[in-house]
Amino acid sequence: MATPELGYADVNRLVLKTLSPPGRRYWLGVACLAAIVGAGFTAWMYQVRVGLGVTGLRQPVMWAFYITNFVFWVGIAHSGTLISAILFLFRTRWRTAVYRAAETMTVFAVMTAGLFPLIHLGRSWFFYWLLPYPNQRGLQPDFRSPLVWDAFAVGTYFTVSWTFLLMGLIPDVAAARDQATGWRRKFYGVMSLGWRGTDEQWRHFSMTYLLLAGLATPLVISVHSVVSWDFAMSQLPGWHSTIFAPYFVAGAIFSGCAMVLTLLIPMRRMLGLEEALTAWHFDNLAKVILGMSLVVSYAYISEAFMAWYSASPLEIETFQQRYWGPYGWLYWVMVVCNCVIPLLLFSPTIRHRLRALFVISIFINVGMWVERFVIIAGSLATNTIPSQWGVYRPSPVEVTITAAGFAWFLMWFVLFTRFLPIVSMTEVKEGIRWQRQAHRAGEEAAP
């Protein structure tokens, strides 16, 4: 069951307690993350000053760590919208306590993803060339290019994700305002926009939230499909495949749900949210991960089958290189992390052990990052001209910037957890009401 003993007031007490002023250990953690971000920024500035030659990008592998990070973080973002929007439309009850954290993760993951194409550009200050504006050269961005679709899709996703998160926060921030003092009261007062929970406000809120969920659902599927078309629209063996859109969407949900576990399990303990985030929530999340793991495994098999069935020497050679070539070991790491280890989740005992879930989620995060790398860099390394083949090795600059990307994401998430409600109070209360109604209905039905 969700939260059997909690009353409505307990929910406010539990969640608002997380907004108390944090201690030294918290700020030390934030400072460490900020230091890693600072190191990444320094590495980026060095790359800007010296040029892309400081990376390991060489012909034929001109897309590698940075684009891997972009695809990985866009994928991470997807489960947030799955949990907050798609499961909302299905009225899935276990989502109520976890969706805010997943939605927050979405926003910060998109923020992180958006940095990598800019870094990868080399001359980052020309990013605006992607925007359609009249210019003296008479050229416009090519609307037939997947890279331009990507700019529109990720930009829309970023805006709608923020909107969705901020909308959902309004009633909870109003509850925080009513209990807060000092600058926090003013801050929450501004953020709550004068919310008082009147019937009129709820009427418009419920409709807007429902419609935003309805809009976010096709959007989230379109965004990762568009990201997959960055690859699938090209002629490169290993990329040019019609299954890429569903394959990437499934992988995105898989990796995103794993990241939700990675974040929620320690957060639950650190913020004292054990009563709100129960084994029931984690069990359901683990089932979603298991389902997505099976879909992803099917995609890996399907890809291999299609390469063989096509009888195209280029496709067959690409996949042989993928399994046994210079990045072959990474492919098998990916298979173990994404297809084998998640099978443990068939066991209810493991699904109820949070430490085991945490470890499995880390393996999946690693496996999904490696999957992106194998697809992107691995396919480029063995292109259609064997004389051009080459192996990519990341430079310290790329490794530092990649680590900084993780720190950047975690820093914002950690900051959010102590300044805004990380669990939706209003939706958990709705969950309690559902439970009470179900309990009453059960009692009435009993002989």
Place this chain on the structure above:
Amino acid sequence: MSDAVRVTAMFAEAEACAGAIVALRAAGLQAARVFTPFASEEVAQALGARRSPVRLWVLLGGLAGCAGGFALTIGLSALYPHRTAGMPIVSIPPFVIIAFELTILGAALSGVVGFLVHGRFGRDAPVPGYRVEFSDDRFGVVVDCAAAEVTRVAEVVRAAGATEVSHEAG
């Protein structure tokens, strides 16, 4: 001196709150305002609330976004013709992707504007009858009535299950 009085009744459950709204109506009285700590279908049904006009904002925003997406892609491609990969200058299938994204963007942003306009948000001004308990665990029904009717209102809401009833000059 005005004899208008504002009666505020508190309830522990949404069902009791909804019951009070129905009972007040049966007694010829009207709830001026209802406060709930979360969205309650029972309360909305008891009030007989109409569907929010935000739907129309979303529809119009989506249509505008869609039209804008096609206008942007077709218009600029025609103004700055640049043939790539042997594709026609105006290639509708790829333009649908951009139009789709802008449809969603337009609908979402327009919906939020509609929500802010109709909900009269933006000011952190007090709302008559509001108590901090309404963002915690209580449901509230506010009735504006004449001083002579206070006792009757209190009786109706207590019979419906109010845990606390108070009144003040309205």
